[in-house]
Amino acid sequence: MRKTLIRGGLAALLLLAGLSGCGSSTPSSGNTGTTAEPPQLRRDGRWLVDPQGRVVLLHGVNMVWKVEPFHPPATSEGFVAADADWLADQGFNAARIGTLWVGVSPHAPGEVDQGYLQAWDRVVQLLASRRIWMLFDFHQDLLGPAYQGEGVPDWAVEQLRGSLTDLLGPPSFGFPFNYFTPQLSQAFDNLWAERGPVRDGFRDAWIGVARRWRDQPYSMGYDLFNEPWAGLEYPTCLIPFVGCPAHDSGELQGFFEYALAGIRSVDPHNMVWFEPQPMISVGAPTGFSAVPGETQLGYSFHYYCPLTTLANSVQLGLLQALPLNETCAAFGPRTFNYARDQADRMQAVELLTEFGATDDLDVLRQVATLADEHLAGWHYWQYKNWQDPTTESQGSGSQSLFTDDADLGSVKTDKLRILSRSYPQATAGIPQSLSFDPDSGEFNYRYIPRTAQAPTEIYVPVALHYPQGYTLEVTGARSLSAANAGLLKLENLPGATEVVVRIVKR
Structure with a gap:
């Protein structure tokens, strides 16, 4: 049965390789941001804005410790002040942190x-003190240990166990292949249909998290549920242009709105993020809709190029040797375009909250370039390996930014050169176009000025990309920074209708 499932999943994905994408995305503008304290991110049209009314673009990492105690230890392998300093120094201004449901309500x-929230609060305060925006994430993969996964409490998983698991036994094909089994798919169907202690417990756990961090500086809200599997209807989700939007609109929408209502009972302001089923990477549409009266929604989507991800997951040398990177052009642009469209339809902000999990520099370059072209923020998966049991890296260590989690000096420099980029962290205006070449270091940015209470800030990785310094060309604004500053600050000129910025190596 194992060979049949893997062979069937492989065939389905190989079939998709030859399909190409299409579509376009037009940015829209919004109103100026609020000045409320503490500093938190809010939605303004299609953008995230800070309290100074600037559009914020996020380049961050995931930080999810999936094994007990479900939070990183205060060690060099885990997360300490030196890690927070390192992230800020490399220009990473965001972190998606895995405050797991199983840890909140075990x-x-x-x-x-x-006690679990307090353990995470140590990390939260380290990040906040470095002005790193935080997204609280109920992460899960394969539900829990009964299905070779983690994230959902055992008491909930037992409630979701279905007749197919009783008949066939728990699946044992590992990550991600257990998703394609009828046993686990039925358990997810039971989760979306359940109207008792599991749904109530999910809501109540989020109420606890929101009550703890509703006033937390540098919060960017709550990512409700990682990669919600579509259940037994998953085969339709693999079809580009078709997908399974009914899963989002019919099952997930209600599940998420129930948790949203709970969060709003204690936190009326912070953003709440909906995630679609994980196979949107084939470039299929999703079906979330706007929530009446709700203005602070986010659309948290993931993109893993399907065939390269499959090759990494099965660790077959022959498959990995194929030129699978070339197939990514069939999926990536369509996935980003659908994300923009979905965010508009649900009146939300889109954010790429996962990509990567690989040392394949071509894949990383492709996704980072797509994100720039679509003016989208991102979180790389993930900061360190952290003993991750459910990843496409499969113990290879390729997802980490380091060869040794305990040694920040072991950074993978070639990978970092792609991820640590010149980019506008906060813009006193509306972004129009953005590009960065990690080989030449050339950076180009264009935006329409608007009133804000602080200048535009552009992160420039001087040591990594401009060791001899850089030349700044700017029209429509003036620099407030010293030459070769790592954080370039620009003040819009009176009457300017456009600001154009170019940075090149000396």
């Missing part, structure tokens, strides 16, 4: 383990 619905 034993029973309705409980909130304050």
